[in-house]
Amino acid sequence: MQKGTKRNIFVAATYAAVLLLGILLGQNYVEEQGNKPGNSLVPIGLSNNTWKIQQLIDLIDNSYVDSVNIDSVQNGAINHIISHLDPYSSYLVPNESQRQTEILEGTFEGIGMEYFNLNDTLMIVSLINGGPAEKAGFRVGDKLIKIGNRTVAGVNISREQVEKLIRGRRGTAVNVHIKRDNVEPTDPVSVVRDQVTVSSxxxxxxxxxxxxxxxxxxxxxxxxxxxxxxxxxxxxxxxxxxxxxxxxxxxxxxxxxxxxxxxxxxxxxxxxxxxxxxxxxxxxxxxxxxxxxxxxxxxxxxxxxxxxxxxxxxxxxxxxxxxxxxxxxxxxxxVQEQFDFSDGSTVNLSIARYxxxxxxxxxxxxxxNWSNMVDFNNMYKGLWALDxxxxxxxxxxxxxxxxxxxxxxxxxxxxxxQDSNALNLFYQDLIQYSFIEQFVYARFTKKLPAYSIENFLQGYHLPDNEYHKFIDFVRAEGFVISDRKKNDLRDVIESDIEALVGRYYFGREAYFKVKNRNDAFVKQALEFLAFPPQ
Missing domain, CATH: 3.90.226.10 (2-enoyl-CoA Hydratase; Chain A, domain 1)
Structure with a gap:
């Protein structure tokens, strides 16, 4: 394959669930050397053996007994080759490649809101400061009823479907029907999509x-x-x-x-x-x-x-x-280098060590780790075992x-x-099934607090009865927790609840300020900086 004029090098990242391990997407940089080849993939002088892959695909396309999606066949062939090289080389189809770019560059075209699905209702839990949604008048706590002409409440809509409805070309408008304080206004809120930037x-x-x-x-x-x-x-x-x-x-x-x-x-x-x-x-x-x-x-x-x-x-x-x-x-x-195909898909190929x-x-x-090849859809997941x-x-x-x-x-x-409580399987289940978010957004979002962020950060602690209500809530969902484990996990769960309440009331910054109050890493750092060894 011939390269073009610009090179992108990637170092694996953790920001998407499209490939194995959770830390497999790349990071790219444009190298300083202007005369270096770059990232365009076009066929040149292929050997006879190399042509066998294309000949096989053509044979399937023209002669196979059933009709097949030839794009899927090609993607599967590329995936098979790339995934067997190392744990970090990867092939991304166009929408995956675009999402990777949006995540790494921190920009996308949309309206700038974050929502949580609470009892099959989408509730706004965060707005990007100065973003289109905030400018249009949305508030944290609003519940989304319809986006455009599509009902999104009580219909078990997927996150992917919501993203398609909300996102769109910059400058286009979308009407959103909401419920605020249990009242549904007659007129929708109209918001104009724009480029949204998220700080790193x-x-x-x-x-x-x-x-x-x-x-x-x-x-x-x-x-x-x-x-x-x-x-x-x-x-x-x-x-x-x-x-x-x-x-x-x-x-x-x-x-x-x-x-x-x-x-x-x-x-x-x-x-x-x-x-x-x-x-x-x-x-x-x-x-x-x-x-x-x-x-x-x-x-x-x-x-x-x-x-x-x-x-x-x-x-x-x-x-x-x-x-x-x-x-x-x-x-x-x-280090990975990114190569682009003309259809928008990309290959992140490992080329060097740093x-x-x-x-x-x-x-x-x-x-x-060939033992993890269970079926076609999952054969590449866990293919590589890391020491x-x-x-x-x-x-x-x-x-x-x-x-x-x-x-x-x-x-x-x-x-x-390592905090053994953070590794506890019950606690991990709480995280996986979003029980803490469900509890907080159901109980602490009825009305805004009457105190300032400063008072909240300095003096707010979860009341005793609220922790017991949380345990009752989890048990009602079918989870079994002993009184001993309930006491062992109390500090870590209460910290999560307090931080999430702070985030809902006062924004993202409050979340981390609350979490850092009792964070073992932060405490060690502050102690070291206050009394460094001589």
């Missing part, structure tokens, strides 16, 4: 006097600028130390990881380099003059911190710029003399033990 930063605030906190959701197209501006604003508020939360961040654009890491260095530093069998070694350096070059820095990571997040973490650790706190990161150290400044590869071992055990690879020393290792993921400098 979940929250930015002063968590303690002198200490700023930034949680990064993904490395999107604007993350570098958003992060720099956030740091500047925190410094204006007196931040001399920083907690950077990269937990559950599956990655994003490769060059945004380099740009973010640059903010921690005054001079030009090696951040990462890539190399592969068909890729020469290429080094990527920080830009000079970072916005946070000398303050205390704690980086929070966990087992879902992957790829681009690991690039930032590795650079901070290798250069002794900050302290890594949490649990071993995911261990995704392979290495931290000291030369560490943090890619975990992977092997084929979850950590074995020290080659040892490296930082300039301060600290030993770090290659191998599966990045080991933190300070380890936070």
């Amino acid at each position: 930063l979940d929250v930015v605030y002063m968590i303690k006097p002198g200490i700023g906190y930034i949680k990064v959701r993904r490395f999107g197209i604007n993350t570098g600028d958003e992060f720099r501006q956030a740091v500047i604003e925190l410094k204006k508020q007196g931040a001399k130390r920083l907690v950077l939360d990269l937990r559950d961040n599956g990655g994003g654009y490769f060059h945004m990881a380099i740009k973010m890491a640059s903010e921690f260095f005054q001079d030009r530093r090696l951040i990462v380099y890539t190399e592969g069998a068909h890729e020469e070694k290429h080094e990527y350096f920080s830009e000079e003059g970072g916005a946070f070059t000398d303050g205390g820095l704690a980086v929070l990571i966990n087992e879902n911190t992957a790829s681009a997040s690991e690039i930032v973490t590795g650079a901070v650790q290798d250069w002794d710029r900050g302290t890594i706190i949490g649990r071993r990161s995911y261990g995704k150290g392979i 290495f931290t400044p000291l030369g560490r590869s943090i890619q975990k071992k992977y092997t084929p 979850t055990l950590y074995a020290h690879g080659r040892a490296y020393k930082t300039m301060s003399g600290k030993q770090v290792y290659s191998g599966g993921g990045i080991m933190p400098d300070i380890i936070v033990a």
